[in-house]
Amino acid sequence: MCLAIPSKVVAINDDIATIDVDGVRRKASLMLVEDVCVGDYVIVHAGYAISRIDADAAEETLALMHQVFQ
């Protein structure tokens, strides 16, 4: 469903990023976001990174999700 989990960008090839969430890796298009680098966190929706978020916010959200879904 429409959940948005912050994902860490671990590699970029052309406009496609490899993203990592708790060790699960997927691909996401970077077409909709500007200036994303390896190490950044992005919110991924339906195969597209739709926003870049700062690391503090991403880690806070991930910690919260781990508590909720534990």
Next chain:
Amino acid sequence: MTQTRTIKISPITRIEGHAAIAIELDETGNVADSRVHFQAIRGFEKFVEGKPAEELPRIVTRICGICPWHHHLASNKAVDRCFGVTPPPAGQQLRELIHSIAHAEDKLLHFFFLAAADFVIGPDADYAVRNVIGVAKANPDLAKKVVQMRYKAKMMIEKFAGKAIHPVAAVTGGFAKAMTEEDRKWMLAEMREIYDFARFTMDFAKKDIFPKYMDAIASLGVINTGFIGTVDDHGALNLYDGKIRLMKSDGAYTDFDPGNYTDYIGEHVPSWSYGKFPYARFWNEGFSLDLEHPKGVYRSNTLARINVADHMATPAAQEELEEFRQAFGRPAQATLLYHYARLIEEVYACEHAIEMLEDPDITGSDVRAPVEPKAGRGVGCVEAPRGTLIHDYSTDENGMITRANMIVGTTHNLGPINMSVDQAARSLIRDGHVDEGILNKVEMAVRAYDP
């Protein structure tokens, strides 16, 4: 030897989250049953118990980052009601303005990036090109323009109201800051540009896209259900506030205050899913996803809102609604019409944002009413892009949450999505013949709902 088999489509491309479709074929190779499984967010309601209510509008945005503003606002409305506070008019207007801009941004994203590949490239095209890169290659100028427009909407929210992803600008009792005259002027200019693009998109879709897919629109994923949406006192569609209207498939409807939602909407948990399936308790017919005789099933999101509304409150959107009704009637049941309805709402969201920005009262300095935490119950409801979003909280005398219940837009559509997939699978899969084009058409039926 004959045997049954299960076809799995997982994860569904261009559909967010971890949805999976399972289609079971019987020994003759025809569809016996189809199910769509979604990741659920159960656990959240328990998690917030004991937390200060005023923190919830900030916490909820971290759970649902696709439409954080809509959760942020529904949550604020719920806390307002727990504490018995009414935001001053300028505070209300600012909340509603951001709500409209966020709607405008979301619909452009969905139409061009999630749905367009099906329409522009075509459902039978190879998966390698049937994606956004293919769309961009087929029409590079348009793709660039969409990215620009979406960025504009996002930056409007971010520059004026702060973080677009984890919003904090709405607060219990109103809004955290007033709008300056300078803000109003540049935002109005930006919004007019997005509106022009919305009109262009509507014309482009009506001329170059929808006519090619009339057969698919008339058949793919078509089911017969009721609908839910929010209307104002005059029956016009309202995305931010009003009465909830629950319409039966024959067009008869009942309006109710969101605070009484439990009298009208029940939540069913089927044995095969962790998700809650809301249904129309008020109709007193139980709950069944049977294709021929569904019971208690209604749909949310764009097509639903367009169907329940008597009219649109803005002129260009009203003209579009009239043209739509002339062609498809009311209520329109064809599932792919969600895309058409989405573009009518896009026009409305832009027009309404412009209206609000043209009103000088929006720069009023009184944006926040004083608040005192207290014991109470509050139901906050807005129309999120994916449907009627309900946050229902109870607080103790210190303003701590004692109980929370949430109905998220997409959950209204979980039952209907299952029905549309079953309908599409049954009509497309015959004698065991399945190919990529067929499976993509089944996905298209899901994608229309933008789950």
